[in-house]
Amino acid sequence: MSIGELCIGAVIPRTGRLSRLGDPLSFVLDLLAPAVTHVVNDGRRHDLRLAGRDSRSDPAVARRAVHELVEHERAQIVLTLGGTQVLPAVADTCEELGVPCVSTTFPWQAYVYGRDRDPSRPFAWTYHFAWGLDDIADVFTEMWRLCAPRSAPVGCLWNDQLPGRLLRHPHHGFLPRAAESGHPLVDPGGYPEPATTFTSSIDRFRHAGTEIITTAATETDLALFHRQATEHGLRPRLITSSRWLTYPCTSTASDLSDAGIATLVYWSPRHPYRSSLDGTTPALLAETYEQRTGNQWLQPLGLAYALVEVAVHALSTAGDPADRRSVAEAISRTRLHTIAGPLDWTSGPTPNVALIPLVGGQWRPGGRHPAELAIVTNARLPEIRPDADLAFAR
Template identity: 90%
Template sequence: MAVGDLCIGAVIPHTGRLSRLGDPLSFVLNLLAPTVTHVVNDGRRHNLRLAGRDSRSDPAVARRAVHELVEQERAQVVLTLGGTQVLPAVADTCEELGVPCVSTTFPWQAYVYGRGGDPSRPFAWTYHFAWGLDDIADVFTEMWQLCAPHSAPVGCLWNNQLPGRLLRHPHHGFLPQAAERGHRLVDPGGYREPATTFTPYIDHFRQAGTEIITTAATEDDLALFHRQAIEHGLRPRLITSSRWLTYPCTTAAGDLSGAGIATLVYWSPRHPFRSSLDGTTPALLAEVYEQHTGNQWLQPLGLAYALVEVAVHALSTADDLADRRSVAQAISRTRLDTIAGPLDWTSGPTPNVALIPLVGGQWRPGGRHPVELAIVTSTRLPEVRPNADLAFAR
């Protein structure tokens, strides 16, 4: 089979509830399209184009988007990020069609176990880079211990869907790692998302004497909880929140600016990395994004850039560009320094996963922006120096 022009496809939530998450990947494709126009493989130059399709934040539409990229655009690699239902839909469709896929911004346990995977039987076509639920627990417990004694109870505000089920799973990462640090986790059970009231959960937390809350709630649900907690006399000193609160809070449901919300940080302008494509630094990428869009930088921005880096690297190093399996094998052996940090698929927790380290951050009233993300702990990546101390709500 002859090799024609190459294509990297991306399934992006341009529209729908995940559109804010998809905006960085859309921006990165538009930014790189004029310059990432070819790859060199075994001394031969091959034309390359980048193509995107809108998932509309819907799993069914995401599956159709993969088919379009593979069947119409002839994509050799498909990229995607985020969405507890959309990302697995993209990856599973790539697995069914036999096309390499690289994804990110999703804890690896959710990526593997949420798709019914088994680390002893690796996926054949789909690859992922991110962090684990245990890594989130490490960052959060470090912040809990700065806030309260080692044995202080921590209230778990977790939904009854995939994020909540994985967080409370006895073996898959967060729960055993947090319990090992000596904190007593108070879990009243999962709530349905979106929530209408948190009064029973607040009563439970009050009775347990919790001053720390950990959650993966949407920003609207967390705003509702925070407002009702204050009304019922519960004033958490610290809230650690993953998932949606890794992005700047824009909710109209309530003011979270004084809630002391801390979160995980997987990428920031302060990270000391460079792109393998062009040497771009995180600081420069964030600045260009803000100048071009008028929007505040988002953590997925650096990971979106790294997605393209991994795809280009795979196409540059595959033994046979006419064989998609050869491209997938190139991803499986990838060890690459990217703008998101070093990615190594040869030493991950499963054969399909590369890890990136987490540090701790906290949302503060900002200068250039209404809220800004300060780095407050960096034990697992000391090269990222904190620029603020962890603050607690009063």
């Protein structure tokens, strides 16, 4: 017998510039809604429904969406992913309203320091799983070593906004870890996003003799950089790019096909995991997504599925699933094997963060798709064998 309805809410960028990132979470909610209809907590069955709201890729709209989920849908927990401004807006609103939030696809340092929080004073309501800027540096430096000697300089193409500020921060992960590689880092300073020209950065990189570029640029900005670099005689052998280049390039950036772009991989159909809900594998989830949407699988797909897994687990193990404080406490002690890998909030770098490992990938001309993401390094997850060698631009 059911003794009360529970609700899992989700704030999703269904429209706006982040909509491609939001597609996997929209898909997962639609996929799981007919199957995840209840939870059992201490022998008691509770009806369960999933409710979503569109953030429109806008922080102000995202805040209103949280209010709607909490006040109108009576959500016990809110899920979200992605967006350097939208994700913090959702998490901060949940913190203000006193509702548990679980988020992902955002380096944990950006999640913590981007919200002006000292890890020694943990959040009360908001939890996150992802990787760190130091983990990105580890994967990228592994690829740099395959490309050039340790003495070879690396050009840093970083914007003047939150991603760039965090990447160049002397203590918050990427810069100090990358510096340990021995590669001199050439940082010409931040550029505004979207960019209009990269001429000054290109001049600095040429003067320093850089053959490797590292960046977190949007694909449009990176395409502009690559085009202007070619025009000015700068031809990097390797570009390591996080953020938007973890997703397949669109036709607007088709001139990146010969750029030798490598990126981080946090989830793929080849990852050796299973869902705690129903045993679904990454391969099956990716295949289902492609069959039903006609679109290529995206890395956030597995993490979106894991968001729902964590929420269901928290509601199933909380002392009182109808009490939001009890649900938040359940998240804080969660150790769960998911389709995105094992998540452990009891041993993260801060009390509110669980880590997932990264491997290195590179976009290659594809068969089923115009470009396929090949795994090229695996030091952090040796269970996945590389399926290609790292290739360099000529």
